[in-house]
């Protein structure tokens with residue numbers, strides 16, 4: 203017991219769980235009305251790191267109904283946790299970000315921790331920060347580096363904790379995609395493809411209409427990816443982290 | 453449009469009284485899909501069928517040129533993607549599978565589809581998923597298909613395009629050979645020929661300044677052993693596409709006249725055409741008869757792309773020279789014009805007589821690969837050159853001379869380019885060789901040792917240190933290659 207307690211203390215000290223993000227204003231790629239310049243973002247807190255396999259396994263011990271092979275097919279597709287061997291983690295993967303989890307499972311995890319998934323606006327707001335700048339979304343070098351992820355063959359991704367941004371949040375780019383609370387706008391668990399016009403915005407020239415930064419290809423890809431998902435989808439390259447409104451945590 | 457209009461009205465009538473797509477009664481068949489440069493065999497059916505097409509999206513590393521790796525996004529693992537052939541009036545059940553190791557969602561817009569987005573919205577597919585939609589092939593012709601997921605330009609620039617041919621109910625006459633060739637422009641961080649893994653450059657793409665313009669997804673996809681083949685007397689039909697994303701192609705085959713061109717992939721042929729425009733996101737069907745043997749070069753006649761960016765393919769035709777059609781060189785003698793030039797005698801000595809210096813033990817494999825990536829598109833695979841355009845390096849008296857007596861000039865030729873009149877093995881050339889960049893000292897030493905000891909050439913090996921010295925000398929000497937006399 204003593205050893206365990208000491209160990210968890212070290213982990214806690216070594217891994218600040220959640221980072222406070224100050225309020226601000228932000229122009230996401232999509233969603234602004236004509237004439238609108240940006241949105242106000244309230245202060246919130248977000249996990250410094252992606253949720254790991256080990257953390258998710260601990261959660262499943264509390265929620266066996268969401269375990270691999272147990273979860274309802276309404277809540278996750280067939281590839282849920284497909285990288286796990288049965289209910290156990292593949293060796294050496296405990297610290298790696300958990301992937302192949304559905305939106306339902308990710309959100310349930312965050313709720314279990316007294317939090318929620320970050321909204322798309324919050325996520326994009328934090329992810330616009332480089333090592334030195336709070337909004338680097340117009341910095342060509344920053345955008346090019348993120349785009350580099352797509353030029354890297356699948357499976358040859360960076361090791362963990364490669365990039366820590368100015369807020370102290372790690373690996374928002376170049377590791378895995380991340381779930382957001384409102385990943386496809388008004389999500390009703392159903393097939394997102396019914397929302398024809400919104401999705402049409404992701405195709406062809408349509409993608410450029412109404413977007414705030416036509417050259418932010420990395421953001422286009424994130425919005426396209428989110429648009430292709432439904433809440434039960436799982437992808438081998440899609441993980442998550444949790445967030446909480448600052449008032450909620452108090 | 454006339455035919456399709458009447459088709460539409462009959463279709464509308466059918467729809468009014470029967471459930472959508474009275475397709476269940478059609479015979480079902482699975483489409484044969486082929487990799488470039490092959491085309492599925494002509495459809496011999498005389499009535500409509502329901503055709504099942506399954507296309508898988510694969511993101512994978514491939515070669516943009518020898519030694520140049522690139523992460524391609526593909527339909528079926530190749531660029532262009534699989535060739536699809538259906539018949540006018542067929543009902544096509546289309547499946548798009550997005551492999552689960554892929555990072556991105558993808559979809560497909562087939563220009564052969566009548567309906568919003570050409571299928572794009574119906575096939576928007578996350579990694580590890582598959583989608584399906586059905587369409588009726590109303591209009592015959594040759595159509596591009598491509599990915600239309602945002603940012604669409606990047607999906608196309610990474611190789612997401614191919615051709616679908618809707619064979620007319622009255623098919624085109626049978627030919628001996630059909631081939632599939634699609635041009636595309638590529639945008640890499642490094643310049644043409646820069647080795648290793650190359651990432652997509654958004655800046656180059658937006659500036660419409662490609663580092664590569666190639667046929668069938670890589671420089672060299674249709675050269676050497678992979679050249680298209682034919683025999684004298686045969687008829688050939690090329691299904692040509694242009695994926696773009698940016699450039700319009702001036703498609704031309706050096707030494708051929710197209711007997712027929714179905715411009716833009718449409719229904720009516722133009723005859724006797726030298727060069728045909730293939731728009732980005734468009735196509736052309738060209739036909740010609742092989743009248744005499746030789747190597748015919750496929751190019752984008754916006755010619756710097758061919759010389760410097762890779763848009764060069766070959767068709768090798770065997771079966772004997774037809775002297776009636778083409779004689780070959782009948783005469784080559786001196787021409788003095790009205791002023792007598794001092795030396796009227798054009799020397800044509802065999803190269804081996806030039807150099808007697810101890811020769812190197814070249815690192816042949818590495819040298820060859822460097823040669824293939826940097827020089828072969830102009831000087832050809834075995835240094836034979838192209839008469840009238842690119843001088844030979846094989847048994848070249850010019851090369852042997854400078855490789856032995858003026859090594860600085862050889863290094864300068866590569867690093868600064870060369871222009872102005874020169875005589876190689878008795879033939880005059882007055883072209884432009886553009887500088888070849890991106891070669892380090894060690895690579896350049898290997899490359900020059902290779903070319904000056906191949907194909908009957910002989911000269912001492914170049915060392916890395918020697919190259920370094922010569923490079924410094926070349927770079928500090930002010931003017932570039934000698935400029936042409938005015």
Ligand SMILES: [Cu+2]
Nearest residue numbers: 558599607612
């Ligand atoms: Cu795509």
